[in-house]
Amino acid sequence: MDTFLFLIVPYLCLAVFVVGHYWRWTYDKFGWTTRSSQLYENRLLRWGSPLFHFGLLGVIGGHVVGLVVPKGWTEAIGVSEGIYHFLAVSLGGLAGVATVVGLVILVYRRRTVGPVFMATTKMDKLMYVFLAAVILLGMWNTVASSVFGHYDYREGVSVWFRGIFTFRPDPALMSEAPLGFQLHALVAFALFALWPFTRLVHVFSAPLGYITRPYIVYRSRDEDREGTRAPKRGWEKASR
Amino acid sequence: MKVMAQMAMVMNLDKCIGCHTCSVTCKQAWTNRAGTEYVWFNNVETRPGLGYPRGYEDQEKWQGGWKLGKNGKLTLKAGGRWKKLANIFSNPKLPSIDDYYEPWTYDYETLLNAPAQKHFPVARPISLISGKPMNVSWSANWDDNLGGSHENASRDVMLKGITDKVKLEFEQTFMFYLPRICEHCLNPSCAASCPSGAIYKRAEDGIVLVDQDKCRGWRMCVSGCPYKKVYFNHKTGKAEKCTFCYPRIEVGIPTVCSETCVGRLRYIGLVLYDADRVLEAASVEDDQDLYEAQRNVFLDPSDPAVQRAAELAGIPGDWVEAAKRSPVYALINRYKVALPLHPEYRTMPMVWYIPPLSPVVDVIADTGHDAEDKGNLFAAIDTLRIPVEYLANLFTAGDTKPVDAVLKKLAAMRSYMRDINLGRDPDESIPESVGMDGETLYDMFRLLAIAKYDERYVIPTAHAEQAHALEELATECSLDYEGGPGMMGESGPFGEGSGELTPVAVENFQMLKQRQTSDTISGTEKKGRVNLLNWDGKGSPRGLFPKKGKEDDH
Numbered sequence: 001m002d003t004f005l006f007l008i009v010p011y012l013c014l015a016v017f018v019v020g021h022y023w024r025w026t027y028d029k030f031g032w033t034t035r036s037s038q039l040y041e042n043r044l045l046r047w048g049s050p051l052f053h054f055g056l057l058g059v060i061g062g063h064v065v066g067l068v069v070p071k072g073w074t075e076a077i078g079v080s081e082g083i084y085h086f087l088a089v090s091l092g093g094l095a096g097v098a099t100v101v102g103l104v105i106l107v108y109r110r111r112t113v114g115p116v117f118m119a120t121t122k123m124d125k126l127m128y129v130f131l132a133a134v135i136l137l138g139m140w141n142t143v144a145s146s147v148f149g150h151y152d153y154r155e156g157v158s159v160w161f162r163g164i165f166t167f168r169p170d171p172a173l174m175s176e177a178p179l180g181f182q183l184h185a186l187v188a189f190a191l192f193a194l195w196p197f198t199r200l201v202h203v204f205s206a207p208l209g210y211i212t213r214p215y216i217v218y219r220s221r222d223e224d225r226e227g228t229r230a231p232k233r234g235w236e237k238a239s240r
Numbered sequence: 241m242k243v244m245a246q247m248a249m250v251m252n253l254d255k256c257i258g259c260h261t262c263s264v265t266c267k268q269a270w271t272n273r274a275g276t277e278y279v280w281f282n283n284v285e286t287r288p289g290l291g292y293p294r295g296y297e298d299q300e301k302w303q304g305g306w307k308l309g310k311n312g313k314l315t316l317k318a319g320g321r322w323k324k325l326a327n328i329f330s331n332p333k334l335p336s337i338d339d340y341y342e343p344w345t346y347d348y349e350t351l352l353n354a355p356a357q358k359h360f361p362v363a364r365p366i367s368l369i370s371g372k373p374m375n376v377s378w379s380a381n382w383d384d385n386l387g388g389s390h391e392n393a394s395r396d397v398m399l400k401g402i403t404d405k406v407k408l409e410f411e412q413t414f415m416f417y418l419p420r421i422c423e424h425c426l427n428p429s430c431a432a433s434c435p436s437g438a439i440y441k442r443a444e445d446g447i448v449l450v451d452q453d454k455c456r457g458w459r460m461c462v463s464g465c466p467y468k469k470v471y472f473n474h475k476t477g478k479a480e481k482c483t484f485c486y487p488r489i490e491v492g493i494p495t496v497c498s499e500t501c502v503g504r505l506r507y508i509g510l511v512l513y514d515a516d517r518v519l520e521a522a523s524v525e526d527d528q529d530l531y532e533a534q535r536n537v538f539l540d541p542s543d544p545a546v547q548r549a550a551e552l553a554g555i556p557g558d559w560v561e562a563a564k565r566s567p568v569y570a571l572i573n574r575y576k577v578a579l580p581l582h583p584e585y586r587t588m589p590m591v592w593y594i595p596p597l598s599p600v601v602d603v604i605a606d607t608g609h610d611a612e613d614k615g616n617l618f619a620a621i622d623t624l625r626i627p628v629e630y631l632a633n634l635f636t637a638g639d640t641k642p643v644d645a646v647l648k649k650l651a652a653m654r655s656y657m658r659d660i661n662l663g664r665d666p667d668e669s670i671p672e673s674v675g676m677d678g679e680t681l682y683d684m685f686r687l688l689a690i691a692k693y694d695e696r697y698v699i700p701t702a703h704a705e706q707a708h709a710l711e712e713l714a715t716e717c718s719l720d721y722e723g724g725p726g727m728m729g730e731s732g733p734f735g736e737g738s739g740e741l742t743p744v745a746v747e748n749f750q751m752l753k754q755r756q757t758s759d760t761i762s763g764t765e766k767k768g769r770v771n772l773l774n775w776d777g778k779g780s781p782r783g784l785f786p787k788k789g790k791e792d793d794h
């Protein structure tokens with residue numbers, strides 16, 4: 001059972017994630033958008049959206065540190081267990097609260113503002129359920145592990161997670177983890193599988209190129225866009 | 241010198257009768273789809289008035305366009321790249337649907353299904369945004385013909401500084417119509433605001449387009465454009481804007497709005513310009529110098545040096561020829577009667593306007609004096625500061641001198657031509673008084689009054705060897721994407737416009753298919769359906785009117 005849940009399911013979900021994105025990018029670039037509803041309603045969005053998104057960016061940063069950086073590394077640079085735990089809970093908690101508050105505002109808005117609700121697809125609703133579940137389970141884990149006894153996920157979940165990418169996953173590490181962590185991981189992987197088929201794809205179009213590109217974009221035929229037909233007779237290109 | 245070609249337009253406001261034909265035909269061609277109900281690529285607003293979207297010219301509020309930074313460098317008024325990214329989750333300057341208007345339809349069902357009853361059944365307006373019954377309280381031209389001007393026109397930001405002088409009482413005020421499309425700017429702030437780099441200027445003809453496959457719906461272009469001519473399609477989640485009807489332009493026929501203009505007041509032609517000097521011109525210090533600065537960026541196509549540089553830049557010979565015959569270049573630089581709309585936004589707009597003389601003429605006529613007499617007209621232009629100042633706020637960042645000069649040229653043309661029409665000897669002192677000679681003034685009259693179709697629209701076709709490349713560009717950038725004009729996805733798994741496609745109307749579907757498959761430009765010979773988008777206005781294609789009597793079917 002553990003092998004299935006914590007070995008097969010993650011790989012399946014990641015495969016769907018990768019192939020799904022490839023498929024979506026190839027066949028549905030037009031559908032690749034944030035599908036903003038700001039035009040319909042701005043007052044709630046003005047607060048909810050930045051809270052949620054910036055909070056989530058913090059949360060993702062925290063996960064990168066917690067999951068990807070091995071415990072030995074932070075200890076090597078002199079961050080003790082106590083300091084690490086304090087930082088994780090305080091900063092993580094702050095980002096988490098911002099995310100949850102943002103999420104609540106956004107979900108409330110989605111449900112109560114008529115036009116926004118009308119523009120919500122079935123896929124959106126499904127995605128919201130999983131997204132909310134992941135976030136709430138994550139919050140619960142943070143709270144629970146500091147209130148009722150401490151589980152060091154950096155020696156369990158994190159090692160397992162890194163194992164997935166080095167192809168040496170150890171499902172046993174997960175079966176020892178508290179139920180909250182198990183569920184959080186499973187729902188997260190389910191969300192990864194849903195990802196390419198929802199509006200979440202907009203995460204991958206974070207427009208970082210904007211910082212460096214020239215302001216005005218010119219486009220024209222250049223050599224490799226010149227078309228597949230040979231040029232017709234009668235017109236010579238001016239040489240430079 | 242880096243020569244580039246720009247497709248540009250001039251509108252002669254004196255002739256606009258405010259009939260909205262241009263808006264309607266444009267809408268039928270481009271924005272008759274779900275998600276774009278509120279969108280008018282072409283709109284006609286009554287001035288003084290608020291315009292559409294309401295009060296869009298108040299850049300202190302909307303922060304559109306460019307501004308000159310302290311260091312003399314041009315920056316986006318709404319903030320630079322980092323600020324844009326920081327605001328990406330909620331654009332603080334995005335107009336809401338109420339600033340445009342809430343689009344609606346009517347509950348026709350009740351009319352059709354009403355049983356026999358004592359009272360007439362009523363079709364109530366239903367919002368196309370929320371699907372609920374609504375009270376219609378604003379639209380794209382709610383203040384048409386100064387309707388509600390006490391409340392609305394007085395809030396026109398262009399009246400700032402002259403409010404106390406303008407009488408908005410119905411009989412005493414002046415008014416005119418201002419048709420607006422996207423300006424296809426030389427320095428487009430919409431493109432500069434786009435985080436994804438999806439908005440681009442076509443290097444061949446300067447038309448500014450949104451790549452529908454690259455747009456991610458960040459909405460920064462909507463607020464970045466000071467003319468508010470980029471719109472957010474709320475069904476597909478993508479930005480859309482006027483395309484200058486590029487599929488028509490490429491085959492040498494004018495845009496739909498120009499083709500159908502009742503007043504025949506639109507001119508389309510090429511302008512050659514020096515791309516290396518655009519930024520410098522857009523950065524001149526004084527707002528009031530921008531008009532001159534932009535005019536100086538344009539190159540004279542009859543100058544051999546320019547022709548050589550154009551050839552080196554790969555501009556085809558027939559394009560240079562067309563640039564020489566361009567009515568737009570003539571009105572802007574030869575006769576100097578066309579002015580840019582809001583040069584102070586520093587986007588270097590490319591749809592220019594001949595300001596209307598008629599408000600002045602009307603005032604003289606009302607007083608019972610001769611409204612075609614040069615002396616009367618000149619005196620009126622000088623004393624009627626209000627229309628002149630207002631026009632200057634629109635076209636020259638408040639500098640009345642160029643507006644004055646243009647109005648006097650138009651007035652001179654009026655009185656000079658009256659003598660000729662009445663068979664009197666033309667009075668050569670009239671053109672002299674506005675710094676022209678009789679022949680030039682006559683040529684200008686010809687262009688403004690009686691120019692034929694092929695003089696008003698001088699549009700060189702895209703080259704055959706370019707055509708395929710343009711086609712490829714088109715398939716990636718145009719509005720004929722799935723869910724574009726003519727196609728509209730039912731709500732697919734990823735939202736409107738994704739997934740399986742169903743044509744919303746067989747009419748549109750046929751139109752699109754015909755355009756894609758036909759070899760001829762007019763493509764009207766099939767199935768008796770008429771594609772207005774391709775119709776060149778000549779003759780009446782079969783299928784435009786129902787058949788008379790018997791005619792063999794095919």
Ligand code: SF4
Pocket residue numbers: 421422423424425428429430431448464465466467468469470481587
């Ligand atoms: S007028 Fe057109 S080209 Fe100019 S900034 Fe606005 S949308 Fe862009």
Ligand code: SF4
Pocket residue numbers: 255256257258259260261262263284417419500501502503504505
């Ligand atoms: S069709 Fe011509 S005359 Fe009529 S509103 Fe449009 S620009 Fe003016």
